[in-house]
Amino acid sequence: MSNRTEYLESLYATWWIGAVAVPINRKLHVNEAAWIVGNAGAKIVLADEDDLAELGSAVGARIQVLAVNDPIAATPHHRSDLPPPAARQPSDLAWLFYTSGTTGRPKGAMLTHGNLVAMSLSYLADVDTVGPDDTAIYAAPLSHGAGLYNFIHVRAGARHCVPETGGFDAPEVLTLASQLGNASLFAAPTMVRRLVDAVEAGLGDGDGLRTVVYGGGPMYLSDMERALAIMGDKFVQIYGQGESPMTITALSRSDHGLTGDPRHRARIASVGRAHSVVELRIVDEDGSPLAEGQDGEIIVKGPTVMAGYWENPEATASALRDGWLFTGDIGRIDAEGYLTLTDRSKDVIICGGSNVYPREVEEVLLSHGGISEVSVVGQRDAEWGEIIVAFVVARPEHALSAAELDAHCLAALARFKRPKRYVWLKDLPKNNYGKVLKTELRKLLD
Numbered sequence: 001m002s003n004r005t006e007y008l009e010s011l012y013a014t015w016w017i018g019a020v021a022v023p024i025n026r027k028l029h030v031n032e033a034a035w036i037v038g039n040a041g042a043k044i045v046l047a048d049e050d051d052l053a054e055l056g057s058a059v060g061a062r063i064q065v066l067a068v069n070d071p072i073a074a075t076p077h078h079r080s081d082l083p084p085p086a087a088r089q090p091s092d093l094a095w096l097f098y099t100s101g102t103t104g105r106p107k108g109a110m111l112t113h114g115n116l117v118a119m120s121l122s123y124l125a126d127v128d129t130v131g132p133d134d135t136a137i138y139a140a141p142l143s144h145g146a147g148l149y150n151f152i153h154v155r156a157g158a159r160h161c162v163p164e165t166g167g168f169d170a171p172e173v174l175t176l177a178s179q180l181g182n183a184s185l186f187a188a189p190t191m192v193r194r195l196v197d198a199v200e201a202g203l204g205d206g207d208g209l210r211t212v213v214y215g216g217g218p219m220y221l222s223d224m225e226r227a228l229a230i231m232g233d234k235f236v237q238i239y240g241q242g243e244s245p246m247t248i249t250a251l252s253r254s255d256h257g258l259t260g261d262p263r264h265r266a267r268i269a270s271v272g273r274a275h276s277v278v279e280l281r282i283v284d285e286d287g288s289p290l291a292e293g294q295d296g297e298i299i300v301k302g303p304t305v306m307a308g309y310w311e312n313p314e315a316t317a318s319a320l321r322d323g324w325l326f327t328g329d330i331g332r333i334d335a336e337g338y339l340t341l342t343d344r345s346k347d348v349i350i351c352g353g354s355n356v357y358p359r360e361v362e363e364v365l366l367s368h369g370g371i372s373e374v375s376v377v378g379q380r381d382a383e384w385g386e387i388i389v390a391f392v393v394a395r396p397e398h399a400l401s402a403a404e405l406d407a408h409c410l411a412a413l414a415r416f417k418r419p420k421r422y423v424w425l426k427d428l429p430k431n432n433y434g435k436v437l438k439t440e441l442r443k444l445l446d
Contacts, residue, residue: 001068002166002167003139004162007023007068008142008154012154016085017086020040021096022042022095022108023097023143024036025143025414027141027354027414027415029410029412029413029414030055030058031058031412032414034058034059035106036106037063039105040096040098040108040310043064044065044066047066048067048068052065089114091113091307093111093112094116096108097242097245099242109306109309110307111307112306112307115304115307116245118303119245119247120151122247122304123152125275126252127213127238128211128213130184131156131182132156132157134184134210135159135182135183136161136183137163137176137177137184137185138160138161138162140168140353144242145186145240145246159180161180163176168191170195170197170198170203171198173185174198174205177204177206177207178207178209182208183208184210184211184212185209185211186215187212188353188385189220190385192212192235193227196226196227196231199230209231211235211236214235214238215239217350217352217353217386218385219237224268233256234253235253236251236252237271238250239339240304243325244300244306244327245304247278247304248271248278248339249271249274249275249339250272251267251268251270251271255267255272263336266334267338271341273336273338273339274300278302279302280299281324282298282299283297283299284297285297292334292335293332293333295330297330298329299324300325301324305324329341330342349376349377350378350385350386351387351388351416352384352385356378358388359376361388361390361413361417361418367408367412368400369395369398370394370395370398370400370404371395371398372394373436374392374393375441376389377391379421379442379445387421388417388419388420388421389420389445390423391428391444392423393424393426393428394424405419
């Protein structure tokens, strides 16, 4: 469902009865959502009224699909009517967090009640304080990072605000913050840029907006310097994955504010230091620790790390080794413990804060009869962080158009995964083993 107050009510009702929540990004194609429902073994699906018929048809009659405002789903209960909430242990499964997958299918990261408690308390230690006079504004999808931050705000008795638009509109967020005060929100870098643009254009002044926690994609140094100059001391950065939700590193408000420090620019170009509840290492291909300043794979260990992937023992064994989560991201740590991301392994593209894996898009494009070969890469973009670019080799006698390929993608993929640009080639560059050289393709974008 889209962001709405019933989203939080549904989550807590799920846990009250001892069930597992499986939030699904509403931006996904109906067939992608139906696959997640089936893979998770869901028994009940709550959805927006507008999505009910299409989703019900896609998942089949054996699964009960209810409109979120259905009388069965929405009947109010009073404390005297309710049994106590189901008892649960820290190791019990609470949330299946479906992440994008390199094989074209998402994987369900198994987040336990203990994972969510550790993540929530770490927010207080490393990100921000929360009190009953605060307001959480949910402008990013509740199915992902923004929703995960609801816990600590519920624990503190804070207000919860869903914008009437159900999504992110910069002037609306600025107006709400000024009206409600002490507001915080989680925002992808593209949302931060739009907030800054709105303030610069005079559509709001940022008063009442106390904290913007940003993450989910690359925030370029120039963008953050501009944000600090125009909006001031409001920003905290976090780096995490669904497999260690929102909790690998944090770059504090004070780090952002030390503008007179000679290391300030390097710090705000980093993603901060390890959260207080985790251990962080940089390792080589053999898993051996590397020295400070050396690039390698980022691994993390601690009580926020998932229990594994739902019904996927091979992926679990690959990602979790001796208690360490191998993130697949590449970075380096300096002498003060600040982590800088230098690459995203597995060719993941971060578009507007959402992960897109090229192979998933390539497989859909290759199902078009007019395409002989295709390779998908990300191209840096000031608005979205990265945009999706498809290099296409057409079959002989086939005249392809971008509009035709757009329609083909939209029939099978979420809109945000559709390429924003197509480049037509006679052949894809390859090495001696026949592997497509994406490094050469990226050079064509320069």
